[in-house]
Amino acid sequence: MEDRKLTVRAVERALDILLCFTQESDLSLTEIASRISLHKSTVHRLLTTLEDKGFLLRIEATEKYRLGIRIWELSTHLPTLDEPAALLLPAMEKLRDSLGETVSLYLRDDLERVRIQAVQSRQAIRRVAQIGARLPLSVGASSKVLAAYAPHEVQARLLADPNWPEAVDRSTYLEQLQEITRRGYATSFEEREPGAAAVAVPITGRAGNVVAALSLSGPVSRLSRETLEDYAMILAEKAAEMGLMMG
Numbered sequence: 550m551e552d553r554k555l556t557v558r559a560v561e562r563a564l565d566i567l568l569c570f571t572q573e574s575d576l577s578l579t580e581i582a583s584r585i586s587l588h589k590s591t592v593h594r595l596l597t598t599l600e601d602k603g604f605l606l607r608i609e610a611t612e613k614y615r616l617g618i619r620i621w622e623l624s625t626h627l628p629t630l631d632e633p634a635a636l637l638l639p640a641m642e643k644l645r646d647s648l649g650e651t652v653s654l655y656l657r658d659d660l661e662r663v664r665i666q667a668v669q670s671r672q673a674i675r676r677v678a679q680i681g682a683r684l685p686l687s688v689g690a691s692s693k694v695l696a697a698y699a700p701h702e703v704q705a706r707l708l709a710d711p712n713w714p715e716a717v718d719r720s721t722y723l724e725q726l727q728e729i730t731r732r733g734y735a736t737s738f739e740e741r742e743p744g745a746a747a748v749a750v751p752i753t754g755r756a757g758n759v760v761a762a763l764s765l766s767g768p769v770s771r772l773s774r775e776t777l778e779d780y781a782m783i784l785a786e787k788a789a790e791m792g793l794m795m796g
Contacts, residue, residue: 562587563595567604567616571683575613633761634666634680637791641668641763644787648780650767653678655749657695660686660707662762676745676766687717690737690749691762697729698751698759734781738769746772750784753792760795763788 565585569576576584582592596614599605603619634654641652645668654666662685667678686692686699686707696707704726708719729735734750747766751759763784766772772780 559595562591563599566592566595566599567620570616571681572679574679575608575611575615577611577613581614633795636794638666638668640787640791640794641666644668644765644784645670648765648783650765650772651676651678653691653764653766655691655695655762655764656760657686657699657703657762658683660703660710662686662689662692662695665761670767672767674768674770676742676747676768678766684741685712685714687714687722688737688740690735690740690747690766691764693722693725693729693735693737694749694751694762694764695759697726697735733785736774736777736781738774744768744770746777748772748777748781748784750781750788752788752795754795755793760792763791 562585566581569581569584578589578593578596581596582589585592596605596607600607600614600617603617605614606617607614633656637654641654644652649670649672651670652668653664655662655664657663661683664678664680664682664684667680669675669677684692686696687710696704699707704723707713708723713719725735734748736746736748738746745766746769747764749762749764752761752763754760765777765780765784
């Protein structure tokens with residue numbers, strides 16, 4: 550008899566609904582139904598259950614849903630994610646105040662990066678970084694930093710991923726990863742978002758392994774290639790201090 554993964558469809562669907570909120574904070578019934586490809590009547594029943602249990606909150610004024618208090622309660626028991634995010638926040642705020650741009654902290658989760666902390670720029674024109682966002686490792690400065698220092702097995706699976714973007718040449722990408730490990734930082738110009746630029750450096754723990762990526766991002770109008778190279782050195786110094794703090 551074949552071994553089969555036993556799943557409960559209703560639970561899977563409820564979790565799919567919760568995962569819709571990794572990119573946006575407020576979503577309507579129609580938007581959720583479209584994202585998980587289910588009929589609105591089915592989604593409504595699931596939303597009602599999640600709301601009753603406190604995992605979602607319905608906003609009467611907009612008739613949209615957002616994550617509820619139970620999600621926050623569960624998140625307080627995630628030391629792996631919460632501790633570095635809280636621990637490094639003061640240092641990230643100092644970087645933001647010194648350089649004037651948005652500063653973010655990322656961890657790698659298999660073939661994706663997850664933003665676990667962000668400090669927004671105070672400038673009128675800025676790049677807003679949402680905590681909890683998941684992004685592929687194929688594009689972006691932080692993605693390439695995390696991929697460059699990932700095990701070869703992870704890199705191989707990444708390059709074989711069927712969701713690999715057609716616009717990104719695999720050979721060029723590999724060359725970029727090699728260059729990143731040589732110089733110690735990555736930059737990106739409008740790779741993921743028009744008008745946005747970023748620089749990222751690895752954070753290395755005391756054991757010598759890369760545990761996170763520290764990035765600075767903002768509009769291309771303020772962040773030239775020369776500016777990002779200068780900022781890379783500043784971020785690298787701060788990342789070295791953060792690595793000692795993270796253990």
